[in-house]
Amino acid sequence: xxxxxxxxxxxxxxxxxxxxxxxxxxxxxxxxxxxxxxxxxxxxxxxxxxxxxxxxxxxxxxxxxxxxxxxxxxxxxxxxxxxxxxxxxxxxxxxxxxxxxxxxxxxxxxxxxxxxxxxxxxxxxxxxxxxxxxxxxxxxxxxxxxxxxxxxxxxxxxxxxxxxxxxxxxxxxxxxxxxxxxxxxxxxxxxxxxxxxxxxxxxxxxxxxxxxxxxxxxxxxxxxxxxxxxxxxxxxxxxxxxxxxxxxxxxxxxxxxxxxxxxxxxxxxxxxxxxxxxxxxxxxxxxxxxxxxxxxxxxxxxxxxxxxxxxxxxxxxxxxxxxxxxxxxxxxxxxxxxxxxxxxxxxxxxxxxxxxxxxxxxxxx
Numbered sequence: 001x002x003x004x005x006x007x008x009x010x011x012x013x014x015x016x017x018x019x020x021x022x023x024x025x026x027x028x029x030x031x032x033x034x035x036x037x038x039x040x041x042x043x044x045x046x047x048x049x050x051x052x053x054x055x056x057x058x059x060x061x062x063x064x065x066x067x068x069x070x071x072x073x074x075x076x077x078x079x080x081x082x083x084x085x086x087x088x089x090x091x092x093x094x095x096x097x098x099x100x101x102x103x104x105x106x107x108x109x110x111x112x113x114x115x116x117x118x119x120x121x122x123x124x125x126x127x128x129x130x131x132x133x134x135x136x137x138x139x140x141x142x143x144x145x146x147x148x149x150x151x152x153x154x155x156x157x158x159x160x161x162x163x164x165x166x167x168x169x170x171x172x173x174x175x176x177x178x179x180x181x182x183x184x185x186x187x188x189x190x191x192x193x194x195x196x197x198x199x200x201x202x203x204x205x206x207x208x209x210x211x212x213x214x215x216x217x218x219x220x221x222x223x224x225x226x227x228x229x230x231x232x233x234x235x236x237x238x239x240x241x242x243x244x245x246x247x248x249x250x251x252x253x254x255x256x257x258x259x260x261x262x263x264x265x266x267x268x269x270x271x272x273x274x275x276x277x278x279x280x281x282x283x284x285x286x287x288x289x290x291x292x293x294x295x296x297x298x299x300x301x302x303x304x305x306x307x308x309x310x311x312x313x314x315x316x317x318x319x320x321x322x323x324x325x326x327x328x329x330x331x332x333x334x335x336x337x338x339x340x341x342x343x344x345x346x347x348x349x350x351x352x353x354x355x356x357x358x359x360x361x362x363x364x365x
Contacts (some may be wrong), residue, residue, distance in 0.1 A: 007069055011226035012353045013162060013329070013344055019152035022075050025081035029162035029167060033147070034086050036165035040145045041087065046096050047139070047323065052107050057096040061106075062191045065223075066206045075153055075205055077200035079167045098166035099195020105224040106190040115139065116184035116327035118282045118315050119149055120289055120307070121229060121236050129336040131179050133349075135315060136162070136170065136329040139278045141322035143329070146170075148355045156205040160357045162248050162331065162342060168197035171331055171341055173357060175215060178213050179231045179333035180204055180317060180330035183259050186273045189226035191243045196226040203230065210235040216247045225272060227259050232335045240264065242271050256290035258283050278314040283340035285313035301332060301341055309348040316347045 004253070014033065018025040021065040030037070045056045057065075071078040080094040096103045098212040102116070104276075119134035136142075145165045152158045160171035173179045180203055182196055194202075199220045207213035214237040215232035223244070228239040240263055247265040251257055260283040261276040263269035274280070288294065289307060299307075308330045309316050319326035330350075332341040343350035 005065065008049055009292040011022070011167065011344055011350060012144060013148045013342065014214060015148045015150070015355060016204065017152075017358070022078045022156070023082075024154050025151055026075070026079040029149075030082040030086045031141075032163045034087060035081055035182050041089070041097060041143075042248070043139070043322070044100055045139050047100065050112065050323070051104065054107075057093045057103065059090075061096060061192075062092035065096050066090070068193050068221065068223075069095055069198055072194055072198070072199070072202060074202045075151075075156060075195065076168045076201045095195060095198065098164070098168055099223065100199045101184050102190065102195045102223040105186055106192075107187070109275070111275070112277055113125045114278060114314075114317065116276050116279065118286060119183055119229060119259045120286045120304075121238055121257040121259070122232070122238055123251040123253045123255040124234055124291070126256060128300070129334045130196060130228050130299070130301070130304070131236055131333045131335050132181060132184070133304045133308065133330065133332045134171075134181050134229070136331065137317055137325055137327050139265060139323055140326035143326065148340075148342070150358060153205070156159060157207065159204045160338070160355060161201075163197065166197075169201040169204050170197060171340065172200070173287075173332075173333060173335065173338050174204050175338065175357060176208050177232045177335035179229075179335050179340075180213055181229040181237060181331065181333065183226055183227040184261055185240070185263060186275045187242045187271055188273050189242065189244060189271050190224040192224040193221045193243055195223050199226075200228070206355065214239060214248060218248060219239065223237045224356070225226065225263075231333065233264070240268050242268055244271070244308040249361045254292045256292075256294065257285035257325050258290055260282050260286070264316065266277060270278035275294055281313045282315055285310060285315060289299060304332060305343070305347060305352065311348070318346055
């Protein structure tokens with residue numbers, strides 16, 4: 001079954017619902033989003049050409065990338081296969097394009113770019129049901145090619161995700177109140193492995209708790225580096241990952257924790273590269289709000305709207321051209337309500353819109 005819940009409005013992401021077997025949901029997704037998928041593939045291939053002079057994902061990578069994801073199992077490879085079928089592409093090619101930053105690491109990106117998110121995490125007693133808040137900073141074009149999708153897939157945990165037309169997960173919450181997010185990092189030692197969007201999808205579709213999600217995201221064999229967040233009512237974890245190592249920080253009940261696009265851990269940082277000129281400034285700005293006394297009362301959505309509307313530290317980022325980096329959204333995660341509040345586009349010009357996992361999905365056991 002597929003149901004379109006909200007119209008395509010400038011202030012909210014389109015919301016779609018899919019339910020059925022993994023194959024049925026994958027085919028529904030590929031068919032429903034085909035035009036957006038093809039537009040996003042074309043856009044990302046132009047990005048690859050700009051940086052590497054290649055027209056698409058090198059063919060030599062197609063099969064190894066597909067094999068790495070099949071070995072991990074889960075919905076992502078089924079979805080990628082369905083998308084590959086409607087677009088005439090290879091499954092491994094679709095997976096690689098869905099995790100573009102990992103692919104670019106593997107291809108040896110050495111330039112400076114500003115894509116990558118800024119996040120502020122909270123311990124479970126710090127706020128009233130806000131586990132963490134983060135921006136989604138990517139090419140401005142992505143704002144027009146992204147969707148909030150609810151999936152009720154047989155054999156998997158029902159979940160709600162904000163992701164691109166190429167599927168899987170970028171941010172989400174599931175029926176157990178497990179919330180996940182991510183910040184991009186760059187590794188100088190990438191390998192053939194699972195791209196971040198598929199790793200997040202695996203956690204969202206499997207995890208029964210934040211501890212479980214932390215274990216999945218700590219152990220899955222990754223292609224490159226990312227920072228992951230896993231939170232529920234009882235725990236908040238920050239997880240810095242490379243393809244070779246992991247450092248997990250569990251927040252104390254009232255702690256705050258900021259992250260941007262460079263490694264906080266010094267050991268992992270030896271494998272990393274700071275590609276974003278503003279990453280340290282963004283991190284320093286958000287670190288002001290880590291201490292329990294940063295606010296006189298637990299911060300709410302309005303307080304965090306103001307924090308994430310900052311321009312001086314480049315938290316809220318504007319762009320005119322599609323290929324420039326912009327804040328495509330700001331997200332606040334609510335484990336108790338199994339919801340995500342999202343400001344579409346730049347925070348300074350938008351307002352929060354709440355997306356809640358349907359009671360039909362959330363009530364399933």
